[in-house]
Amino acid sequence: MASRVGVVVFPGSNCELDVVEAVRGLGGEAELLWHGRTTLGDVDAVVLPGGFAHGDYLRPGAIARFSRVMRAVDAFATGGGPVIGICNGFQVLCEAGLLPGALQKNAGLKFLCKPVVVRVETDTTALTGDVPVGSELHIPINHFEGNYTCEPETLAELRADDRIVFRYTDNPNGSVDDIAGICSRGRNIVGLMPHPERACHPLLGSTDGAPLLRSLLVRAGALVA
Amino acid sequence: MRFSVLVETRLRDGVADPQGATIERSLPALGFDGVSGVRVGKAFRFTIESDDEAAARAEVEDMCKRFLTNPVIEDATISVYSSGSA
DSSP, X not given: OOOEEEEEEOTTBOSHHHHHHHHHXXXXXXXXXXXXXXXXXXXXXXXXXXXXXXXXXXXXXXXXXXXXXXXXHHHHHHTTOOEEEETHXXXXXXXXTSSSSEEEOOTTOOOEEEEEEEEEOOSOSTTTTTSOTTOEEEEEEEESSOEEEOOHHHHHHHHHTTOEEEEESSOSSOOGGGEEEEEOTTSOEEEESSOGGGSSBGGGTBOTTHHHHHHHHHHHTOSOO | OEEEEEEEEEEXXXXXXXXXXXXXXXXXXXXXXXXXXXXXXXXXXXXXXXXXXXXXXXXXXXXXXXXXXXXXXXXXXXXXXXXXXX
């Protein structure tokens, strides 16, 4: 049976169907999960997609984190289930305290929408299990608040525990230590600003996102590595 | 009792503020010289029903910690007035 990925939909999410399409293209199953739900149902992995949940009012992710579904996501993640936050989803995970740090406005004060190159820094997370360390992936970014920041102690801990998952090769937004993505202590929760689901078909200009989502499907349990 | 509240949030000291920096760089072009330390924040005004001022303040502090600010990057200043005086 194929891995089943639940893709959470907040009011204002706008990348959920791209994730569904990419997961199905890789042989997985995908299901949309409305934010008002209290349970996740029968899913093996959860993706919080990109967009502007609740209009990004107050701060990106600040209101989404109180959505009812987030209690179920929290329990799923705490139990070791793979949870991926892409772009706005990364912001939600930080606001929810499932990942440390915060994402503030890009250093150049520009909304950035372009392909970038990110280097994979660890292959022991839910999103990179199948991708060699050092791989340089061409994946688009699409954000205004992608400038990752955290306390110096948090940064030291992320480095020491090998929890920086992706770094930009040419930092576009001012992120501390070129960070494009990080993971939780348990390595099952991963947040990243680039959009792997938008780099899963030759027509989109890159297929470099596919090995990441394939890693997630493998981790989620049913595809053979 | 009803209290009027003003919460001002801003990026913590040491956190880069690209908006503030851009505004600061733009001011001299308009003839405003000598301006430094521009920081951009948000202000929230509301009223709250509470037993006394200390209780109102405690509730607003909790609100700031859990919702109105992201403590990783933001600080808040809270002002509480008995309604009518603000």
